[in-house]
Amino acid sequence: MSLLQGERAELADPEPSPPARPPLHARVPLTSAVLLTVVGALAAASLCIGAGEVGAAGVLDYLGGSDSARLHLVVGELRLPRTTTALLVGAALGIAGCLLQAVTRNPLAETGLLGVNAGASLGVVAGIAFLRVETGFGHLVWAFAGAVLASGLVLLISSGSGGSSPLRLVLAGSALGATFGGITSLIIVNSAQAYDGFRQWVLGSLAGIEGFGELRLLAPVLALGFVVALCVMRPLSALALGDDLARGLGHRPGVVRVVVALSVTLLTASAVALVGPISFLGLLAGFVARALAGPRLFAQIGLAGLIGAGVLTGADVLARVVSKPYEAPVAVIVALIGAPVLIGIVRSRRLGALGMTDSDAPSATGRKHVPADRQLVLRRGPFSLLVAHRPALAAVALAALLVTAVVFAAYAGQSDLDIPRTFRAIFGLGDHFDVLLVQQFRLGRIVAALTAGAALGLAGCLTQTLARNRLATPELLGVNDGATAAILVSVTLSGTFGAWWAGPLGALVAVLVVTLVAGGLGQRGYRVLVVGLAMSALASAATQVVLARRSLSSASSLYTWASGSLNGRSYDVAWPVLIGLAVLVPAALVVARHLNVLRFDDATAASLGVSPARVRLVCMLLAVALAGLAVGICGPVGFVALASPVIASRLAGPLKVPVLGSVLVGAALILLADTLGRTVFDGVEVPVGVVTTVLGGPFLLWVLLGRSSAARL
Known part of the structure; x- marks a missing residue:
């Protein structure tokens, strides 16, 4: 049969097509x-x-x-x-x-x-x-x-x-x-x-x-x-x-x-x-x-x-x-x-018709040309390390700030300690009462604050870079609501406040449920986000019901924790997070190299040898693990994961993902907020989450009203 005869046969006996659905407006x-x-x-x-x-x-x-x-x-x-x-x-x-x-x-x-x-x-x-x-x-x-x-x-x-x-x-x-x-x-x-x-x-x-x-x-x-x-x-x-x-x-x-x-x-x-x-x-x-x-x-x-x-x-x-x-x-x-x-x-399947799917285009704000920073090459045999001047100086300055914040937090409180005595007591020197007060009561809480802040800062850095959005935080995946629900369940079952692992476990379960229901991470950013919002609404409503039906004293203490609090937290909850950070921070530093490439569109990243889907998955798992560990220590503290990468990026410059800077800034923010909450009102302790939330609003306003805010976001 010739080609023309085949075409005539197809025209004479067309396959039946399914009836077309009327358009939306009809x-x-x-x-x-x-x-x-x-x-x-x-x-x-x-x-x-x-x-x-x-x-x-x-x-x-x-x-x-x-x-x-x-x-x-x-x-x-x-x-x-x-x-x-x-x-x-x-x-x-x-x-x-x-x-x-x-x-x-x-x-x-x-x-x-x-x-x-x-x-x-x-x-x-x-x-x-x-x-x-x-x-x-x-x-x-x-x-x-x-x-x-x-x-x-x-x-x-x-x-x-x-x-x-x-x-x-x-x-x-x-x-x-x-x-x-x-x-x-x-x-x-x-x-x-x-x-x-x-x-x-x-x-x-x-x-x-x-x-x-x-x-x-x-x-x-x-x-x-x-x-x-x-x-x-x-x-x-x-x-x-x-x-x-x-x-x-x-x-x-x-x-x-x-x-x-x-x-x-x-x-x-x-x-x-x-x-x-x-x-x-x-x-x-x-x-x-x-x-x-x-x-x-x-x-x-x-x-x-x-x-x-x-x-x-x-x-x-x-x-x-x-x-x-x-x-x-x-x-x-x-x-x-x-x-x-x-x-x-x-x-x-109609999601794409609604304009709700992600595109591979780069951020709408574009990327301005940034002059290259001066860099130093350190060599030792076959190994070499490239150190940029500005990020290195920023890291040194942030480390010095963190040490100062630790000394101030150990000093601040209802005692007659002065700063020299406090500094000696940190290292176990000086009066026995000073050493007992600083090392047994204050340093444990300080270590818990540092670890929680470092984990939140790094988690925020990963999610913001991953989403190409300075407003993206781990809370979007239901981490806070999942951890809060897990703590409430542990309280209900045991009659005492939940262990450190209850928060991370709840966060992990929440993220797994959101990911499975959404059909995986992939390129469906909006799908994951919508499912996360729906699950958060369910968990938040259930949490409010539980708090409303408990006794007033029990509900008040749980509400304080749900606002973010370090009261009573010490070494016992800080050590697991320190171990987690020892593993996750080096992994995040390795992934950061690929995140720098992922700032461009997916086609460019793939041409440079980076698998966008694999990097997204690894970064998401790292961010969830870090945020879950932090919530297990101090509850759902807001704005630290948002503010830490923004501040670190402004200090270190836009050329690199500010992984180390975000860790240091997050630790400093939590520690300073907790110290402020302990000392600002005589005899009354303000939860650290309340302090960060009250101060986080003006920070967002600063981002909003600052010059070139759209480009920074």
Whole structure:
């Protein structure tokens, strides 16, 4: 058969092709109708289920105009306001999450990103601790005031010199949110009353809603937030094309971002004030809406509102029935519903169509030409060592700083030691009481601080270089939440505080689960990140429930550890980490050579003989092991893994991965923060994690407001 005859035969008898699926935009009306039906059914179930033994027949009688006092109380004063609040708050959080993801061009942005949740939490804690606020209405007022204050500061900072941008908005929200969170923890660890009220409010609940009084107060604010969201959709859609094209179409990108942030603030602040912080819902609703609607922003926002309303209403219904006669926290139910859905979507084959896959392109900020540093070659027979002047000088200066910090930490405290006596006591010389105080009580804690800080600094250096992002830390893989959960399990099983190995074991289990569920590390950075966020939401919600149901004294001590604390930690927990560092630091130094090449795109790295997938896997395992060991010592201390590589890189220069510098900076930061926490308040010890969090926010602001911050990130 000739070629032409073969072609004719193929044309005459073509193979049947599978029916093409309609495009996303063609399915949006049907999807909207289905979601409306589901939300309506959930609202009906919310009216019919609950305390009071009033079923569907009673609800129909009330809606038909029955004058029964019992039906009026159960349906009219309890269930109807609660259902209405769930629908409005869920829609507000869904729309706010979708707007925030669009304006930051980050599909993983969530409604706590503007510092709203942290500001609301600080407002509630301040009201409880300083003004003895105990009523739900008082919590509402203070939560709303704190949320608005936080968002206002974020907008002010992100719109300062240099103009507004998604990066500045994210950094400002993260920085102020961290600072407010640290101040909240500082108040809580010193006030049992504030913690007792806060641990119930932070779980989120609609159980306290009676009547339309509170909703009526915030309804105008919610309505204004919805209206602003509708008005900003068109310019926000233009902004997705890029700032230059948006300006060409007559829009002002800076003003659009400020207006969007205002809408998100109004919606989220009202929601948090009414039902408490339910941060995972905004992320879930916006992400699912993007998967269903594709790139059309109008459809995304509408579907996000429906999804948020349906999930919160359904979670509230389940909260009433899963643990009768009590109610489960609605935030836990939202996490249990949302995490599997989010994981299922991110594992689907449509992920690439959503723009959620990694590319092999280098960092968007590019790399500026950096002049070569002077270098010294040391030779000994067949061996040679290349030493760069600037990194070597930086390492010597950091080592001197670390020695000074050790002496100061051994000296600081409630004793009459002077610095010369302290220095002699470190080496076992001088008065017997001085040696006992320094070596047995203070040096053990100092060694624990040094090892934990070194491990965190090195773990942060590896993850930041691996992700090509200065904001990437080991916490993104669920290390902190996994370690915290493991410690709580060990406390529950043994009745005493967990051993040093419980934290690393929990961190390892969390990372293994995230990696297996995500389908491996590979090139799926976003997939691993989304699964990590989902697992963290589950673990965090479970942790809050455990703390809420323990006795006040037990919960307070566990909360102090969960904030990051070195109290009672000594040589017994430091030695395992020292052994781990003796193995892992040399391994990280070896891997660092390949990380320098991995700063370029994968094709360039492969052409230079480096296997990107293998280097990523080794670096990830090293970072997880180091971070898990550190959490096992001092709990989930924040910002050290973030700040250490940034500071070390600024000192040593950008030519090399600052492995050794990150180790030294991390050790110094933890030690100085612990010393400050021990001595700043007379008779009161501030956990080291609270100190680093309070100081970490201003550090992020320094990164944000400094010159060429975008290039550094």
